[in-house]
Amino acid sequence: MSITTPNLFAYRELITALAWKNIVVRYKQAYLGLLWAVIKPVMLMLIFTLVKSFVGIETGDIPYPILTFAALMPWIFFQESASEGVNSITANTALIKKIYFPREVFPLTAMVTKLVELAIGFFILAALMAYYQILPSIHALWVPALIFYTMLVALTISLFGSALNVYYRDVAQALPVLLSLAMYASPVIYPLSLVKAKLIDEQAAGEWSNALYTIYNINPLAGIIDSFQKCLLQGIAPDFNSLLPGFIATIVFLPISYLYFKKAENWFADII
């Protein structure tokens, strides 16, 4: 990131303007306007709560609806930042062919747009917390760092994906499928504590249990969602053991993804 920051700083006005345009355009002719941004997580929360009443998921002392809502917030932010980021280059063909500015502006803009929707989600979360009488603790201050980390993860996917999508539109087709699979591999419907209990405490997979738990945590969203819930709802510090494998993966893949993007960028206008 350090390579792009000084350069991109000059383009902050552009990113702001484009993100603002995305939001205005999306909700301008909609009667419910920005409310649509929170309808998706709220609906999913209700569905999961309904399902949970049939199958029974151990959630500890946190009520399930708010637990799953706190999981859906970072998840949906990540999922939509990544998928809109991947489509952002091909969606802006007209601009790409006519004018130059660093192309990473597009995936970044897609993310900034989603950041606004995430902010609205916090109002719902606050309302839920008030309803369940949960008070945030000092550990809630971790949340901005967690969101920033989620942005890095989303960028890792969207930089590489959007560049590859210019050459092969298969990427944009495959991504929604992969992302919905990834949701089940992330602690969205069930809490991470459940996975931990099965693998670490019960050693459900025998000698592979500990290794499997680490592999599960290579998915950065596992740590992010769990920490998000811990910091906001349980009032405790993030679990760095579950954050570490995903963080290492991100640190390794983000530069590769960025370099690929910068290399491919030169031919966007020719290929797109």
Added chain:
Amino acid sequence: MPPIIEVKHLTKEYSLGTLTSAKDTLRHSMAKLRGKETWHREKFKALDDVNFTIERGEVVGIIGHNGAGKSTLLKHIANITKPTRGEITVNGSIAPLIEVGAGVSPDLTGRENIFLNGAILGIPKKTIQRKLDEIIDFSELEQFIDTPVKRYSSGMAIKLGFSIATSLDADILIVDEVLAVGDLAFQRKCFDRMETLINKEGKTVLLVSHNIRQVSRMCSRVILLKQGKIIIDSDPDEACTAFYNENNKQIKSKLISAEQEHNNKVELIDIQIMSPEGLNIEQININDPLNIRIKIRVFSEIIKPEVVIGTHTTDFIYLTANSTDTHETIDNFSPGEYEILFTHQNYPLKPGAYGVRMNVFDQNRNTLFHGENLIFFAVDIDKSESKKPPLRLIDVEGEFRIQKLTK
């Protein structure tokens, strides 16, 4: 001071043919790994070893046929795409006057689009705020500025785009065929705005246009491209004349190849501009005789035919027209080939390029043949010309009477 734009050995190749699918790419990289021959896609050189430098304040026109590489060249200078070989150095900020539509979002209002487009073109928000009134004023859209652009007519959207783009404060302006926008009054305004930018603010301008008269009027230098190569890089007159000659060759070869497509009563076989000595020429001097020789083939009998031969400017303003009917009717045409010799004793128009048109009518004035741009010829400057006032098409005697009104 270093030149503002420096282009060295610029070459751009594109692969021809269909897009590769992931499957093909995979198959061919596998084949390569095993050391086998993969298929080679044909390359097309859009630009071929192009070299030039542009100094600050120069106004350079780039002309050439469709596909000559004009827009590709501009894209490289604007950093939108990268060269296959060679390098480009640009010492200054660039404002591409993008074709309208690229940056305009239909759902936003005119005002919102001004800010969005400004951001896209890299104009700071403060500058836009300062210039907002000026931009709205220039676009003539005060009444509609808070209406979404999708409800605009296409002309209105174009006006808005041009107004935003020219409010930019960059060192180099890149203009690709955008001056032909809006109604005539607005075109005039755009033209004036461009001339202000060029003459008063001393901007460096790169202009691509098919309107050669516009190019030769605005530019101090013209580059003629053909198949990705620079043919001529010189003053506007020389380059534009060369361009017309190029055009002639192309049109001639088309005429001959298209011969069989005619099944009308009359077809054109050949057309030439002749010198008084009967040689084939492409340019004449002012007030020289203009001799046109045309060969036509007549397929069936035409009773009381009428032939009209005229000249026009390259933008189709009809200048002369002479008909065989003016004095007397000519003999009926019977099937076979005819040669028509036509002469203007002196062709009085000023330097520039002009086209020839011809019509053939039957006795009821039904059109049997109609063609414009059949051949171009250039009128060249004679030596006395440099002393005369510039920018005029014809010499007409005029008389001045100047008297002082106030005492």
